[in-house]
Amino acid sequence: MASPDGLPPLRAVIAAHGLEPKKSLGQNFLLDLNLTGRIARQALPLDRATVIEVGPGPGGLTRALLAEGAERVVAIEKDPRCIAALEEIAGHYPGRLEIVAADALTVDLAALAGGGPVKIVANLPYNVGTQLLLSWLAPPVWPPAWESLTLMFQKEVAERIVAAPGSGHYGRLGVLAGWRTRARILFEVSPAAFTPPPKVTSAIVQLFPNPAPQPAPLAALERVTAAAFGQRRKMLRQSLKSLGGEQLLTRVGIAPQRRAETLSIEEFVRLANAV
Known part of the structure; x- marks a missing residue:
């Protein structure tokens, strides 16, 4: 039976393409389209910017972003096994999904966007999530190319991102995020929402750039x-x-x-x- 967007259920997509999640790639797939839709809606409106997604896997969040009105989604996927599944989504939404087979750590986001506004929305792979965030917080020119980040992390990492001075979670990540952005946790995500279920709770964090952070090298x-x-x-x-x-x-x-x-x-x- 097709899903509300007319595409096959994600479990069927995973089975058809042999997409068993790989621990080495930090993969935990979100299969609940209600949940992926909720994440996508946090970044609305989606039709005025290029939406960049990192690590789409079988495309659950990708489908939600397109269903919620994104006119242009760029999905950056390192795992070649996932490309065929993403191409099926691209065929369902002609001209709206661009697939980039690459490691997100090496991609120039501004170049992908063509100079226009960017929103990054992603269920980040656990093993590179913090590294990616730090790279987005540290471009040489500020304000950055992106106008918002809506990202999923392990709850512990999310708490470090939004931590205030005096908190046990406050550290280097909280200082850098607090200096250059306004960050908040939107909601938590149970391990049961993933395949395979991780051992920890996750959380959605949203960050907006501070247009004029205090000057510092x-x-x-x-x-x-x-x-x-x-x-x-x-x-x-x-x-x-x-x-x-x-x-x-x-x-x-x-x-x-x-x-x-x-x-x-x-x-x-x-x-x-x-x-």
Whole structure:
């Protein structure tokens, strides 16, 4: 029996194309089209930008994005086994789905969009999700090519992205995301929604770029946060010793005995500028 969009059920697609999820690729397929539709609707409107999806697999979220009105979806898929299934979706939605057989870590998103606005919507592979996010947070020119990110992560990673100072989840990822974006968790996703079910709960995070973050050299901010949170149990005068330690902290007006998780983003920016 066909699904509401007129295409075969995802379980039938997986069986027909032999798409057993590969752990080495971080694959966990979403089969509930109601859930994929809910994710797609978080990024509405979808008809005014190129929608880029990373790791579409058999195409559950791809189908939802197209059904919700996306005029142009670019699906970046590393696994060659999934291409035929995605081509069937492209045939069902002529001229609206472009398939890029590539590793998303090597793709120039701005080039794919042709200079127009971009929305990235993806159930990211667990094994590269954080790495991809960091690359989208760190382009040399800001604001970035994308106007929103609607992404699925493990819940623990999602909590790190939106963490505020003083939280146990606050770290390098929270500083970088909080500096350059407004980020929030939209909702959680049960392991039962996936095939195979992961051992952890997932969450949908949405990020919008801050058009004018406090000026700071990105490389210096990454060095400061890596050093500070690399030894987060220690006082900053010790964890930042290689960058100037107590002298650096005194120069920017931060007490040397404080710890990394107590610093605001503005204080990290001051440290980065001083370094």
